[in-house]
Amino acid sequence: MARILTDPFGRRIEYVRVSVTDRCNLRCSYCLPRDFTDFEEPESWLTFDEIERVVSAFVRLGVGRVRLTGGEPLVRRDLPVLAGRLACLPGIEDLSLSTNAVLLGHQVNALYAAGVRRVNVSLDTLRPERFAQITGADHFDRTLDGLLAAKRTGFAPIKINMVALKGVNDDEFEDMAAFCLEHGFTLRLIETMPMGEPGRSAARHYLDLQEVRQRLEKRFTLVEDLVPGGGPARYVRVAGTDLRIGFITPISRHFCATCNRVRLAVDGTLYLCLGQDDSYALRPLLRAGADDAAIENAIIEALARKPERHEFREKPRQTIRFMSATGG
Numbered sequence: 463m464a465r466i467l468t469d470p471f472g473r474r475i476e477y478v479r480v481s482v483t484d485r486c487n488l489r490c491s492y493c494l495p496r497d498f499t500d501f502e503e504p505e506s507w508l509t510f511d512e513i514e515r516v517v518s519a520f521v522r523l524g525v526g527r528v529r530l531t532g533g534e535p536l537v538r539r540d541l542p543v544l545a546g547r548l549a550c551l552p553g554i555e556d557l558s559l560s561t562n563a564v565l566l567g568h569q570v571n572a573l574y575a576a577g578v579r580r581v582n583v584s585l586d587t588l589r590p591e592r593f594a595q596i597t598g599a600d601h602f603d604r605t606l607d608g609l610l611a612a613k614r615t616g617f618a619p620i621k622i623n624m625v626a627l628k629g630v631n632d633d634e635f636e637d638m639a640a641f642c643l644e645h646g647f648t649l650r651l652i653e654t655m656p657m658g659e660p661g662r663s664a665a666r667h668y669l670d671l672q673e674v675r676q677r678l679e680k681r682f683t684l685v686e687d688l689v690p691g692g693g694p695a696r697y698v699r700v701a702g703t704d705l706r707i708g709f710i711t712p713i714s715r716h717f718c719a720t721c722n723r724v725r726l727a728v729d730g731t732l733y734l735c736l737g738q739d740d741s742y743a744l745r746p747l748l749r750a751g752a753d754d755a756a757i758e759n760a761i762i763e764a765l766a767r768k769p770e771r772h773e774f775r776e777k778p779r780q781t782i783r784f785m786s787a788t789g790g
């Protein structure tokens with residue numbers, strides 16, 4: 463009989479986000495400082511064998527959904543090889559990828575062949591100059607090429623993650639919606655979170671997505687929509703079209719009561735909550751030759767530490783690590 467992993471608050475944990483690197487080829491203003499170089503050294507990175515062992519343990523515990531993320535996952539060499547190994551684990555129901563798409567154009571075929579079918583792409587603007595300002599890199603064309611290559615290859619659904627930033631990209635929601643409608647993408651708007659120093663300084667650009675929704679309602683007729691698979695976004699559909707828009711509102715309306723996930727960082731730390739420091743170091747166990755049962759027990763023990771909720775509003779200075787280090 464399939465096992466079910468639950469936390470102390472009765473939430474079923476069915477989803478693990480696996481960060482394969484904390485490095486990134488972009489420096490988004492709200493995520494990573496421009497001059498940051500203090501990344502994990504390769505000897506701390508979980509190897510593909512170690513990642514596969516941890517994911518296998520999760521799968522045996524009933525977790526069928528895995529997302530590869532980072533940092534930027536495509537900067538980790540041979541990512542499609544890892545994807546292929548995870549995709550064929552018995553019990554994996556869904557293997558997806560979060561990427562900024564800068565390197566996606568070269569890897570779409572290998573990733574698709576490996577079994578990845580769903581991809582989320584971060585894209586905060588459709589304007590090349592603004593893209594360079596936000597990300598610190600002149601990679602707009604490569605990003606767009608990667609995104610469109612994913613569409614041609616047949617990835618579906620493709621979701622665009624756009625962090626809403628007052629005074630930065632808040633004149634583009636309608637344009638981004640039109641772009642997503644044209645290409646058959648889902649749009650997800652995200653409130654900026656106070657993670658690390660960059661996240662906290664981006665708080666001055668914070669936008670309550672309830673306001674954005676009201677603004678979009680002036681342009682489009684929005685109807686409530688339920689998207690299977692859970693997740694933090696509340697979705698609407700633009701009436702008369704296939705366009706879905708999701709609102710991810712960790713600050714204005716948190717969704718912790720339905721949290722179903724944990725995050726494995728590249729150094730083998732299991733983070734139980736994006737906005738809290740509760741964690742469990744799996745790497746020492748893996749490198750000490752722990753058997754499969756010991757890894758499963760460690761995951762169960764770790765789950766007992768999962769906090770009820772983040773406190774981004776009440777304690778905005780609490781989370782020191784960057785989003786890129788956690789596998790956002």
Ligand code: SAM
Binds near residue numbers: 562625657785786
């Ligand atoms: N590099 C991949 C990507 O671009 O999707 C995966 C990692 S990235 C850290 C995951 C997501 O976190 C991106 O959509 C990014 O915009 C978002 N993010 C990073 N810092 C954030 C913050 N402080 N608040 C809200 N979202 C943030």
